[in-house]
Amino acid sequence: MTHFNIFYLNKKKINRLRMPSSASLDTFYRYKIQNRLSDLETIKECFNSLDTKRNGYLENLEFRNFLNYLFCNKNKPYQLSNNEVEKIFNIFCEKKNQKLFFADFKNLWLKFVIPTVRPRTALIIVDVQNDFIDGTMAINKCPSGQEGLEVVPCINELIKTVPFDAIVYTLDWHPEDHCSFIENVEKRKISKNSPNKKNILVNDIVIFENYPNIEQKLWPAHCIQGSHGSHLHPDLIEVDEMSDPFKRSVIKTYKGIKSDIDSYSAFFDNCKLNETSLNSDLKKLGIDELYVCGLAADVCVGKIQMI
DSSP states (O other): OOOOOEEEEHHHHGGGGOGGGGGGGSSSHHHHHTOOOOOOHHOOOOOOOHTTTSSSSHHHHHHHHHHHHSSSEEEEEEEHHHHHHHHHHHHHTTTSOOEEEHHOOOOOIIIHHHHHOOOOOEEEEEEOHHHHHHTTTOOGGTTOOOOOGGGHHHHHHHHHHOOOSSSEEEOOOTTTTTTTTTGGGGOOOOOOTSSSOOOTTTTTTEEEETTOEEEEBBBBOOOOOTTGSBBOOTTTTOOOTTTOOOEEEEEEEEEEOOOOOOOOSBBTTTSSBBBHHHHHHHTTTOOEEEEEEOOIIIIGGGOOOOO
């Protein structure tokens, strides 16, 4: 399973995705906005500016100056210990002779600098479907009384203004006989270990016999494959790869597609017996960071981190 950095978004965090103007002072941010990070001339320019002795390689002190430029905020460097600097230096110093030549520096740039300065990002939009907004599982019917539709303008603003590398839409996509539906509770034999065995109601937890023999919370039937309730809400922007001004990739991930096991996470079913296509889809695009929003925080959004 690929490791991702995961960030959960709410209204207060959305504005933080817009880079403050003061960041334009930072050397590497300037390379980034000029779309020069991958240019060989940029790498040479940076290497030559650091090679103050003009001897064709960087020594430890020159390398520390480089890291000060790389790890800074508003031109104020973060403090790195000597041990941290030495460790990074030795990883990329091929000859282990305390001399970082240009070939070493180029390798470091491609494998360390670019992912640090310009990680590849994906916005994961979780289950913004009709049934969770105004259908059988509308969250305004829950005790909190929150309005699911309120997330849509916030998500649309992210889609319109932030140049993520990929936009992911996850969808609950259940067959009609799905094990999570209260309407289907009589179709399966209840295990003797089930916490509820009779007079079972919505929100009760049961254990069915046989596969997968785990606790299952029961919900009203929702997001049945191809139904109106399973579709993304019409007010949510659906990015078209062909016309998208940011040229972002679009992924749709369907979960809960097997009758006998539920899937809250967009990566796995609830037993981690079956994996969706999301991990491999993100890996193909070289995604490093995930920004997660959608419905609902305590269930499917929260389960994204369980990877």
